[in-house]
Amino acid sequence: MKLECTPIGTVHSPFPDPVGVPIQPSRSDGAEGTVEVLPEFEEGLADLNGFSHIVLVTWLHRSEGYRLRTVPFLDTEERGLFSTRSPRRPNPIGLSVVRLLGVKGCTLQVADLDLVDGTPVLDIKPYIQEFDERPEFRSGWLERSTVKRRTSD
Amino acid sequence: MKLECTPIGTVHSPFPDPVGVPIQPSRSDGAEGTVEVLPEFEEGLADLNGFSHIVLVTWLHRSEGYRLRTVPFLDTEERGLFSTRSPRRPNPIGLSVVRLLGVKGCTLQVADLDLVDGTPVLDIKPYIQEFDERPEFRSGWLERSTVKRRTSD
Numbered sequence: 533m534k535l536e537c538t539p540i541g542t543v544h545s546p547f548p549d550p551v552g553v554p555i556q557p558s559r560s561d562g563a564e565g566t567v568e569v570l571p572e573f574e575e576g577l578a579d580l581n582g583f584s585h586i587v588l589v590t591w592l593h594r595s596e597g598y599r600l601r602t603v604p605f606l607d608t609e610e611r612g613l614f615s616t617r618s619p620r621r622p623n624p625i626g627l628s629v630v631r632l633l634g635v636k637g638c639t640l641q642v643a644d645l646d647l648v649d650g651t652p653v654l655d656i657k658p659y660i661q662e663f664d665e666r667p668e669f670r671s672g673w674l675e676r677s678t679v680k681r682r683t684s685d
Numbered sequence: 686m687k688l689e690c691t692p693i694g695t696v697h698s699p700f701p702d703p704v705g706v707p708i709q710p711s712r713s714d715g716a717e718g719t720v721e722v723l724p725e726f727e728e729g730l731a732d733l734n735g736f737s738h739i740v741l742v743t744w745l746h747r748s749e750g751y752r753l754r755t756v757p758f759l760d761t762e763e764r765g766l767f768s769t770r771s772p773r774r775p776n777p778i779g780l781s782v783v784r785l786l787g788v789k790g791c792t793l794q795v796a797d798l799d800l801v802d803g804t805p806v807l808d809i810k811p812y813i814q815e816f817d818e819r820p821e822f823r824s825g826w827l828e829r830s831t832v833k834r835r836t837s838d
Contacts, residue, residue: 672735
């Protein structure tokens with residue numbers, strides 16, 4: 533079964549290349565940029581302004597291939613791919629919870645970007661605490677990680 | 686630009702139909718089920734067992750069409766689609782943070798399901814507090830919502 537996605541917009545970020553891009557929004561030092569939404573979807577951006585954060589669902593277009601075991605950015609051992617947030621996945625779909633600074637027409641001003649310039653956006657969802665947070669959790673291998681790195685290589 | 690996804694597995698849930706499905710994992714009363722991952726991806730499930738929650742990125746295959754303004758399940762007024770979590774979206778990609786009860790071979794036992802039986806899974810990511818939570822947030826229109834509903838219609 534093949535499922536087809538169509539971009540609804542594009543990320544404009546300070547990161548021209550995957551090398552050196554922040555590994556996650558929380559390690560981006562607040563990097564700012566925009567999401568340019570295609571005009572035919574502008575009406576769908578109404579009411580977003582009241583949300584402080586949004587989830588960008590993206591197509592990680594610069595991510596090539598994948599291996600089912602990979603050494604994550606935050607570890608020194610190989611781990612099963614689906615227990616990592618590596619960008620190299622069978623379906624290279626990224627999730628980025630970014631800060632929404634403002635909406636003007638088709639342009640979202642955002643901060644905490646961890647995405648390469650030109651990344652296609654598949655969906656935009658409001659960040660909603662009840663739906664996206666789990667106060668009680670365990671983080672497997674990551675609980676023993678002491679790696680402080682902030683960018684990819 | 687068309688981007689092609691291929692399912693890596695399938696959700697088996699107690700919900701045969703979109704009508705009556707919980708609107709989100711947090712409102713599912715713990716509904717249990719499984720994710721059957723295709724054998725060629727089994728190796729990628731290694732190390733998942735230590736995580737209490739996973740993010741299922743799914744293709745909402747029973748969701749048909751979309752409107753850019755929609756009345757969300759949790760409101761009585763029309764809102765811009767991208768300020769809602771409505772399943773009817775230009776790219777019907779769902780995010781579900783579910784509880785991981787166990788992994789055995791290609792089968793993930795999960796709880797808090799909000800997905801229709803047979804939903805294709807595009808990706809599995811570990812839930813990681815630093816990456817997925819934002820302690821300070823504003824929730825726009827939702828802050829005034831008093832709707833307590835738990836299932837879709």
